[in-house]
Amino acid sequence: MRLYRTRxxxxxxxxxxxxxxxxxxxxGQGTAGFHDGAIGRLNHYRSDSMSKVAxxxxxxxxxxxxxxxxxxxDLLDQAASxxxxxxxxxxxxxxxxxxxxxxxxxxxxxxxxxxxxxxxxENAVDLESNQLDPxxxxxxxxxxxxxxxxxxxxxxxxxxxxxxxxxxxxxDGLLMNRHRxxxxxxxxxxxxxxxxxSGLRVVDTPVGRIGTLICWESYMPLSRYALYAQGxxxxxxxxxxxGEDWLGSxxxxxxxxxxxxxxxxxxxxxxxxxxxLEARATLYPDADEWINGGDSAIIAPGGELVAGPxxxxxxxxxxxxxxxxxxxxxxxxxxxxxxxxPDIFTLLVNANAYAPISFSEQ
Numbered sequence: 209m210r211l212y213r214t215r216x217x218x219x220x221x222x223x224x225x226x227x228x229x230x231x232x233x234x235x236g237q238g239t240a241g242f243h244d245g246a247i248g249r250l251n252h253y254r255s256d257s258m259s260k261v262a263x264x265x266x267x268x269x270x271x272x273x274x275x276x277x278x279x280x281x282d283l284l285d286q287a288a289s290x291x292x293x294x295x296x297x298x299x300x301x302x303x304x305x306x307x308x309x310x311x312x313x314x315x316x317x318x319x320x321x322x323x324x325x326x327x328x329x330e331n332a333v334d335l336e337s338n339q340l341d342p343x344x345x346x347x348x349x350x351x352x353x354x355x356x357x358x359x360x361x362x363x364x365x366x367x368x369x370x371x372x373x374x375x376x377x378x379x380d381g382l383l384m385n386r387h388r389x390x391x392x393x394x395x396x397x398x399x400x401x402x403x404x405x406s407g408l409r410v411v412d413t414p415v416g417r418i419g420t421l422i423c424w425e426s427y428m429p430l431s432r433y434a435l436y437a438q439g440x441x442x443x444x445x446x447x448x449x450x451g452e453d454w455l456g457s458x459x460x461x462x463x464x465x466x467x468x469x470x471x472x473x474x475x476x477x478x479x480x481x482x483x484x485l486e487a488r489a490t491l492y493p494d495a496d497e498w499i500n501g502g503d504s505a506i507i508a509p510g511g512e513l514v515a516g517p518x519x520x521x522x523x524x525x526x527x528x529x530x531x532x533x534x535x536x537x538x539x540x541x542x543x544x545x546x547x548x549x550p551d552i553f554t555l556l557v558n559a560n561a562y563a564p565i566s567f568s569e570q
Contacts, residue, residue: 259415262292263525265504267480270304273331281346288350294415298472299446302358303331309395323486332361348381353413357446369401374420389422406561416441416531423447434557436465437544441531446472450503459511466509466537473502509537
């Protein structure tokens with residue numbers, strides 16, 4: 209087993225909030241205002257090491273992998289045209305979060321569940337294939353770091369298990385990291401298998417050291433600590449959760465870790481569900497329903513909201529961030545540094561990749 213013992217690289221950071229803009233054909237208000245107060249409060253930290261990040265809050269083409277990837281490429285083009293250097297998509301963006309699992313009955317709706325799962329299998333991403341090539345090419349074309357959630361179909365063993373995965377793609381168009389959700393939440397266990405810690409990593413990018421936990425993984429204190437201890441600058445949380453309680457948790461993490469937090473929320477409207485979705489009329493009888501409102505936000509070290517939350521509205525959140533502010537946030541509280549007690553508490557992270565079987569030819 210490998211034990212994470214990476215010492216935190218200390219950075220400092222600055223932020224200026226950018227405009228929230230609705231994408232072409234957006235269902236929402238189109239353009240929201242600047243948070244002038246936040247700009248004024250944070251400008252005194254400004255340095256020359258700024259990076260512009262973008263958080264996409266737009267519905268996928270549900271249950272259509274290739275069309276969703278094409279939509280993602282268009283959104284990367286749009287974000288790059290606004291000067292973004294990193295673009296974040298939400299949990300299970302490709303080909304869409306299976307929101308119906310929270311409405312189906314485990315036994316009584318067995319046939320509907322099985323039919324929907326078949327479509328998820330057919331539209332999941334095999335990372336050993338060329339299915340993500342359009343994303344890789346767009347990242348390389350625009351020199352973007354891309355963080356994208358997806359249903360990943362296992363390639364190595366059964367080829368039938370799905371994982372809730374976030375892929376991190378570097379500006380060279382290469383896959384930097386694959387993180388599989390460690391513990392699917394409640395009915396999610398009817399869809400996804402449990403991941404291991406081989407992807408529980410913080411990676412260096414041009415915008416800083418980034419790491420990802422998916423949705424309620426952020427409620428797992430030891431998972432958070434594993435990322436903190438690797439010198440994280442930007443904590444990325446693709447999520448289906450939303451609302452004030454969730455945003456409060458994200459602000460807590462920004463304070464606890466002394467890092468930037470990007471909350472990438474899931475936006476789903478009843479009209480996003482395909483017309484041929486099994487049991488659509490029963491599951492989503494209200495054609496005007498917001499199934500999930502998103503609440504994407506960008507939070508500075510210390511917990512201040514500097515962009516968003518964006519609710520019940522399509523758009524892209526932008527913010528200019530400076531990782532140098534993180535070190536200042538950790539001056540008084542550094543939970544893996546001067547505020548830790550390794551003589552009393554220790555954490556062992558098993559970062560091996562596991563398979564259910566190994567073969568020996570000896």
